[in-house]
Amino acid sequence: MPKPSVTIGQRKKIALIAHDNKKTDLLDWVKFNKGTLLNHELFATGTTGKLLEKELGCEITIFESGPLGGDQQIGSRIAEGAIDFLIFFWDPLEPLPHDPDIKALLRVAAVWNIPVACNRTSADFLISSPLMNREYTRMLPDYEAYRQRFKDRNSIRN
Numbered sequence: 001m002p003k004p005s006v007t008i009g010q011r012k013k014i015a016l017i018a019h020d021n022k023k024t025d026l027l028d029w030v031k032f033n034k035g036t037l038l039n040h041e042l043f044a045t046g047t048t049g050k051l052l053e054k055e056l057g058c059e060i061t062i063f064e065s066g067p068l069g070g071d072q073q074i075g076s077r078i079a080e081g082a083i084d085f086l087i088f089f090w091d092p093l094e095p096l097p098h099d100p101d102i103k104a105l106l107r108v109a110a111v112w113n114i115p116v117a118c119n120r121t122s123a124d125f126l127i128s129s130p131l132m133n134r135e136y137t138r139m140l141p142d143y144e145a146y147r148q149r150f151k152d153r154n155s156i157r158n
Contacts, residue, residue, distance in 0.1 A: 004140040006081060010133060014085040015043040015074045016052060017066065017105075022089035023048060029089075029120050030055055033127055043083060045070030071101040075108040084138075086116045087123050113138055 014037070018026035030037060030052055037056065044052050046065030053060050064070040077083040086109050090102060109116045117123035126132070 004142055005137050006140055008084045008136045008138050010135055012040045012084045012132070013043065013082060014040050014087060015077070015083045016048060016060075016087045017045050017071070017074065018048045018089040019066075019091040019094065021091045021094055023051060025120055026087070026089045027051060027055055029087075029123055036127055036132070039133075040085075043074065043077065045074065066101065067098040069101075071098065071105045075105045078105075078108050078112050078114060081112075084114060085126070086114060087126075088116065088118055089120070089123075090118055111141070113141060 016026065016030070026048065034056060038058060042052065042056075042058070042060045043049075043063065044060050045063050046068070049060050049062030053062070063073040074083060074086070078086070086105075088105070106116065115126050117126045
């Protein structure tokens with residue numbers, strides 16, 4: 001049986017997030033990569049999204065601020081297949097009250113096998129990849145056995 005997969009189009013759906021101490025880094029990176037980013041559909045959380053719209057001069061889908069659920073909204077879109085790519089400049093030295101949300105977002109990105117960059121260097125490598133400007137077949141993990149486990153458990157209880 002073939003492995004499940006999904007084709008990521010030439011125009012990627014990219015989520016951009018930055019913690020407060022990393023917003024300047026993300027803005028600098030966005031300025032440098034403006035030409036490439038404008039060829040893709042962009043999403044962002046709260047304040048980061050407003051800053052990016054101003055910098056890029058384009059409309060971005062903006063969710064809530066991270067602590068108000070924006071990280072969770074982006075995670076939900078990843079699980080739905082509506083976001084292909086995550087650029088998340090997070091601050092590893094600053095404990096934040098919404099750390100569980102951040103961990104959940106990164107876990108969802110790993111679960112659904114999407115590319116993730118957490119700093120400028122990894123973002124540079126991803127955005128400069130030849131795969132960035134063409135379709136790509138992303139293999140999806142086969143979670144059917146996992147899903148079936150819960151169906152079987154529920155049928156035993158009923």
